[in-house]
Amino acid sequence: MNPLQGQNAQRRSTFAVVIPAYNVAPSIATVISHLPHWIDHIIVVDDCSADGSADAARATGDPRLHIIRHDVNGGVGAATKTGYGEAIRLGADVVIKIDGDGQMDPAHLPALVSPILRNQADYTKGNRFRNKTALRDMPTMRRIGNLVLSFLTKLASGYWDIFDPTNGYTAARREVLLALPLNRVADRYFFETSMLVRLNVLNACVMDITMPSHYSDENSSLRLGQVLVSFPPNLAASVLTRLWNKYFLYDFTAVSLFILAGIPLVLTGGILGVKYWSHSITSGQPATAGQVMLSVLPLLIGFQLLLEAFVIDISNVPKRSGFAPSIDLPVEALPSDSSVSLPVDPSAASAAARSEQ
Numbered sequence: 001m002n003p004l005q006g007q008n009a010q011r012r013s014t015f016a017v018v019i020p021a022y023n024v025a026p027s028i029a030t031v032i033s034h035l036p037h038w039i040d041h042i043i044v045v046d047d048c049s050a051d052g053s054a055d056a057a058r059a060t061g062d063p064r065l066h067i068i069r070h071d072v073n074g075g076v077g078a079a080t081k082t083g084y085g086e087a088i089r090l091g092a093d094v095v096i097k098i099d100g101d102g103q104m105d106p107a108h109l110p111a112l113v114s115p116i117l118r119n120q121a122d123y124t125k126g127n128r129f130r131n132k133t134a135l136r137d138m139p140t141m142r143r144i145g146n147l148v149l150s151f152l153t154k155l156a157s158g159y160w161d162i163f164d165p166t167n168g169y170t171a172a173r174r175e176v177l178l179a180l181p182l183n184r185v186a187d188r189y190f191f192e193t194s195m196l197v198r199l200n201v202l203n204a205c206v207m208d209i210t211m212p213s214h215y216s217d218e219n220s221s222l223r224l225g226q227v228l229v230s231f232p233p234n235l236a237a238s239v240l241t242r243l244w245n246k247y248f249l250y251d252f253t254a255v256s257l258f259i260l261a262g263i264p265l266v267l268t269g270g271i272l273g274v275k276y277w278s279h280s281i282t283s284g285q286p287a288t289a290g291q292v293m294l295s296v297l298p299l300l301i302g303f304q305l306l307l308e309a310f311v312i313d314i315s316n317v318p319k320r321s322g323f324a325p326s327i328d329l330p331v332e333a334l335p336s337d338s339s340v341s342l343p344v345d346p347s348a349a350s351a352a353a354r355s356e357q
Helices: 025-033 053-058 076-089 106-117 132-137 140-157 174-179 191-201 224-229 231-249 254-283 289-315 346-356
Strands: 015-021 041-046 065-069 094-097 123-127 170-173 206-210
Touching: 015 025, 015 053, 015 076, 025 041, 025 053, 041 053, 041 076, 053 065, 065 076, 076 094, 076 174, 076 191, 094 106, 094 174, 106 123, 106 170, 106 206, 123 191, 140 191, 140 231, 170 174, 191 206, 191 231, 231 254, 254 289
Parallel strands: 015 041, 015 094, 041 065, 123 206
Antiparallel strands: 094 170, 123 170
């Protein structure tokens, strides 16, 4: 029996899994074979692989399979967005994204989708940092990169209660994907963070789900140098994008007022301070008490206003699902949050029973 379907449900929920695939031919068949029977659609997006990843997926013969191939490599984000579009076209209520490299355990799918079905979240993602065993197994460079990115992503996205921002094991409600401007979401390694920024503008509720990851011997594609050099400009642009959209374009709140007043005051105080300090150095005469106050006072007031805006922004993290559910499913039919066991396939169970007789 499908634990995600209740006897009193008016209709069965539809689930789709999107697998962005780039040179994962050795592992993708295993990933597909371990997806539970209650997944309705498996969408593999071959992002111009050179190793026959699409053929390896097709060879599984899974009837739920939909294969799309990109003629040009667009990155994990581009492949995922293509998969999202196909999942929406197929009518999926919940769309799960899982990588094709075998590092994400399908056994955690029930825990990932449960908060969405309970209307507790609009978007869920894995968090490997709450699992001590997973932390010990995580490569050092990957751990350092994720720690740096986590704080910067909190600032950029406005989701101060999440961690492990590069975790690509996610699930999203259909209504959220329809509302997202996917054409403005990044195509490559900044995809996960860019998604969070856009979700925050929509006031979507995002929830972390504790789970480990499995690391094989391959090198991580996420380099520390890449984190420290290429990500900060994207994160800075994301901060500006989110603040503009959330507090000026779509709404105007106390945060908007504090930002509008705080930035000019800080700039004024800073410029005057540099001017008086420079004049003092060149002339050899110390700045007067009035000049010091004229530069320090706006600087302090402006900093206080920006700090208040920062605190309010932290308190504004969405805590409830803001999208009307399209899923008719009784809460009692859902697996418990602690359950990570795969649903038993009835046909497989019957075959096992016959073999024992």
